[in-house]
Amino acid sequence: MTTVPQRHTYYGAPSSAYTQSRHLSSFGSTTKRKHVTFGPYIVGSTLGEGEFGKVKMGWSKNPASSLDVPKQVAIKLVRRDTIPKNSEKEVKIYREINALKHLTHPNIVKLEEVLQNSKYIGIVLEYASGGEFYKYIQRKRRLKESVACRLFAQLISGVCYMHSKGLVHRDLKLENLLLDKQENLLITDFGFVNEFSPEDELMKTSCGSPCYAAPELVVTTRPYEARKADIWSCGVILYAMLAGYLPWDDDFENPDGDDIGKLYRYITRTPLKFPDYIAPVPRDLLRETLQPDPKRRINTSQILQHRWLRPHHAFLSVLPAEWDQVSKSQDILRRPPSKKDGTDPTRPRSNCSVSSSNSKGEKRNSLIMDSTLYSQPVPPQQSQSHAVATPSSPPPRMRQSPVKKNRHSRSNSAASVALQAVVDAEKEYNALHPSFPTSASLSALQAESPPLSSQNTSPRLYSHAPKKPSHATVSSLKDSIIIETSPQKGSAAYVLSPLQIDSNTGLILSAKSEGSAVSLPHGAHKLPHSAASHIAHNLPAHRRPRPTSYHPTSYTALSDTSHQIQGSTLPESHDHGLEETSENQPPMEKGPQQMVQKDSHTLSQPFLDMQIVSGDLIKTGDDGGTVAKKIHDQVEDADHRLDLLRQRRQSQRYSVVYDKLFGTVTEQSELVVDDKAVITEPTTPIVQELKATQEPAKKSKKRFSIMSAYSSYNASKSSIEADQGKDKTKDKDRIGVEDDKRSRKSSSRHSSAAKDTNEQTQRNKGPAVDKQISRDKQSTDSTETQRVMSSKTDQTDSQSQRAITPPAAKRKSSLRKPSKNSQNKTRVNRASVMIASATKTDGDALNKSGSGVSEARPREQSTAKKVIDFFKRRSMRL
Numbered sequence: 001m002t003t004v005p006q007r008h009t010y011y012g013a014p015s016s017a018y019t020q021s022r023h024l025s026s027f028g029s030t031t032k033r034k035h036v037t038f039g040p041y042i043v044g045s046t047l048g049e050g051e052f053g054k055v056k057m058g059w060s061k062n063p064a065s066s067l068d069v070p071k072q073v074a075i076k077l078v079r080r081d082t083i084p085k086n087s088e089k090e091v092k093i094y095r096e097i098n099a100l101k102h103l104t105h106p107n108i109v110k111l112e113e114v115l116q117n118s119k120y121i122g123i124v125l126e127y128a129s130g131g132e133f134y135k136y137i138q139r140k141r142r143l144k145e146s147v148a149c150r151l152f153a154q155l156i157s158g159v160c161y162m163h164s165k166g167l168v169h170r171d172l173k174l175e176n177l178l179l180d181k182q183e184n185l186l187i188t189d190f191g192f193v194n195e196f197s198p199e200d201e202l203m204k205t206s207c208g209s210p211c212y213a214a215p216e217l218v219v220t221t222r223p224y225e226a227r228k229a230d231i232w233s234c235g236v237i238l239y240a241m242l243a244g245y246l247p248w249d250d251d252f253e254n255p256d257g258d259d260i261g262k263l264y265r266y267i268t269r270t271p272l273k274f275p276d277y278i279a280p281v282p283r284d285l286l287r288e289t290l291q292p293d294p295k296r297r298i299n300t301s302q303i304l305q306h307r308w309l310r311p312h313h314a315f316l317s318v319l320p321a322e323w324d325q326v327s328k329s330q331d332i333l334r335r336p337p338s339k340k341d342g343t344d345p346t347r348p349r350s351n352c353s354v355s356s357s358n359s360k361g362e363k364r365n366s367l368i369m370d371s372t373l374y375s376q377p378v379p380p381q382q383s384q385s386h387a388v389a390t391p392s393s394p395p396p397r398m399r400q401s402p403v404k405k406n407r408h409s410r411s412n413s414a415a416s417v418a419l420q421a422v423v424d425a426e427k428e429y430n431a432l433h434p435s436f437p438t439s440a441s442l443s444a445l446q447a448e449s450p451p452l453s454s455q456n457t458s459p460r461l462y463s464h465a466p467k468k469p470s471h472a473t474v475s476s477l478k479d480s481i482i483i484e485t486s487p488q489k490g491s492a493a494y495v496l497s498p499l500q501i502d503s504n505t506g507l508i509l510s511a512k513s514e515g516s517a518v519s520l521p522h523g524a525h526k527l528p529h530s531a532a533s534h535i536a537h538n539l540p541a542h543r544r545p546r547p548t549s550y551h552p553t554s555y556t557a558l559s560d561t562s563h564q565i566q567g568s569t570l571p572e573s574h575d576h577g578l579e580e581t582s583e584n585q586p587p588m589e590k591g592p593q594q595m596v597q598k599d600s601h602t603l604s605q606p607f608l609d610m611q612i613v614s615g616d617l618i619k620t621g622d623d624g625g626t627v628a629k630k631i632h633d634q635v636e637d638a639d640h641r642l643d644l645l646r647q648r649r650q651s652q653r654y655s656v657v658y659d660k661l662f663g664t665v666t667e668q669s670e671l672v673v674d675d676k677a678v679i680t681e682p683t684t685p686i687v688q689e690l691k692a693t694q695e696p697a698k699k700s701k702k703r704f705s706i707m708s709a710y711s712s713y714n715a716s717k718s719s720i721e722a723d724q725g726k727d728k729t730k731d732k733d734r735i736g737v738e739d740d741k742r743s744r745k746s747s748s749r750h751s752s753a754a755k756d757t758n759e760q761t762q763r764n765k766g767p768a769v770d771k772q773i774s775r776d777k778q779s780t781d782s783t784e785t786q787r788v789m790s791s792k793t794d795q796t797d798s799q800s801q802r803a804i805t806p807p808a809a810k811r812k813s814s815l816r817k818p819s820k821n822s823q824n825k826t827r828v829n830r831a832s833v834m835i836a837s838a839t840k841t842d843g844d845a846l847n848k849s850g851s852g853v854s855e856a857r858p859r860e861q862s863t864a865k866k867v868i869d870f871f872k873r874r875s876m877r878l
């Protein structure tokens, strides 16, 4: 007899502790509301959307103890019916899960568990409450050198760890980096991860987002060394941190970066340039990481030794085995002895019935067991069915729409768009307010200004003769001076709590925190609120940080925890597979049938054990009032408890690690540097080779195609064909070009027909644009001018007039509200490009991606819209 999974009651608050402190009547509403659970988690608002679906916030329904706060997690919900068997999607999901199961590093997002029911696979991840990293940079316009140094050290540490495990990420980019509560970096999205073996390190399948992909992935047919490709991506990320924009993002011939051929021609031909506010030492590291020749590119161990990262050498010297050890210690410490039934009492308990089969009697984990990922050491290109060899021809449905298309043009990079929009808007603003300091002048002002408060907490950049701060050691370097400040006892707001470690077992015996200090890694001397506001208020008005920092989170609740909690927008109602519960029924407690056990599998064994939850995602009837309010109250309550429990909670990832390994924290140093003008990179032999491969005569022999139809490679191809068919005319209209450049990141893609129309409009609006541009021209700082000029000189074979969309039309389109249809495609923008290996003929791949060309890019459209709206509002205020 088939057991019908029962629907269960969810009694709102996860434990009696909450029900005691919260009276239902206090919710002030008797309306029956529903909320959603998935396994042992209450499902909250949407944190973001990716290729696989939505990522939801979740709370454990049953904290381990009544004193515990409900654990917050991020649940990546993947609809099972959207994953065709043997599809690339399936491969990506299992690749991600398998990889995460083997990675335990503080800068790699932690896999909590994997749940599934008949409708969904839920990948439960550590919640990164700090939000998306690119938004963080966007808010700050660019990062201070010390902050960038700390975060880059974390990135490199995570990447080195991953590499040490024989894994390469292959899609490192700003969008795949998140921040935790303490603003530590978390690497996420391991969908393109792959194994390399020490004997055969080379890979053939190119992937990654064009802006972040190493040149050798795109312009050569040879297998590439995947770790070096990861390093290139790290270089691009570091550049974005320090500069506030992406390198090689200013090709006005190819403003949207749709034409990957052009993009890489530009990257390989255009020397790396730096804004003057990037100091020589990080420049040196950037030059070495963004070395087009992979053989000459710096490797991870050399990066670890680089002098710019010297303040973090202690952190960077932690060996992968030590990270594993620390993680194990934490696990052991956290996990009380298992109960007899084999369940982990610390794990949130499920109110759901648990079944291994769905209503049709199918084994629910059959899908998982079908996965052949990592079953044998398959060559990378084979393991990516979407890239080169598909084991079996995909079902028609998949052929039609395996994944959303058009995901991988450079302009699809939301980070790129947003960062560029801020940079452009800044220029625009400065053009209108010439007295207002530019980024560079602001940096200079900062550099000249004496420390305003406690020197050891305020990172400063000295351009010439720094005053020696107290408690500082000064060491001279070849072309710079590093002032290393050490933390003053008691003065820093963030003090790591010492832990007692059992020297025999490595177990953490107790955590002792000092006051209410919050642990931060490696002495990140974050300004305390009071100090920051003190500085802000004491700055002369003209040096005060602009009140115009772009705060994307004010427009979206995606990365703002509090918003999410308050809003607690519930998932789409009646989402099949989501479990609906009512408080009127008693919860049914059954132990999980399967759980993900870390370290229980190896990559070579294709086994994913998931907890199977029946009843799907549950909507809960809530007599007492809105669940949103309830959750909010719970979280408020939780915050309060958090204060009380701060000591217990101090053993955060870093404090544990640091205290265990070092005991003390080293404050970061500041680099004292001379600003230099633009530094250019010499063209290397490989660049010559790369250039040769990009000669127009060979354009038709495209050796790369975007896989899975989510790139705009077809556009690239047609553009190349257009190049060949047309006489190359030099664009002499600098005005149009610059205007386009300014607005390109906030503009959406237009059809060629629209372009023609808009060109006409542009011609009609010529004089008005003239005026605007001359203003821009005045305001453009010297670096930008150099960039523009450099780009301009490169455009010998330009057909830019045709390529440039009239700015007015672009703006208009960027402000256009995305259609519902296009909103549904937001996930499109988060994928990574898969560029086919050269072994694949163009035709297939281009055919695959063909239909994606005309698709809009709603995400950047909406991001751009937000940015423009923001600046519009700002200028109105001013």
Ligand SMILES: Nc1ncnc2c1ncn2[C@@H]1O[C@H](COP(=O)(O)OP(=O)(O)OP(=O)(O)O)[C@@H](O)[C@H]1O
Residues within 6 Å of the ligand: 047, 048, 049, 050, 051, 052, 053, 055, 074, 109, 125, 126, 127, 128, 129, 132, 175, 178, 188, 189, 191, 558, 827, 829, 830, 831, 832
């Ligand atoms: N652990 C997390 N904590 C908080 N937010 C998260 C977390 N994981 C993902 N998100 C949010 O969800 C969004 C989508 O996640 P993610 O990129 O991992 O999905 P995906 O399906 O793998 O997408 P893609 O492969 O297209 O990048 C992220 O941009 C981020 O805003």
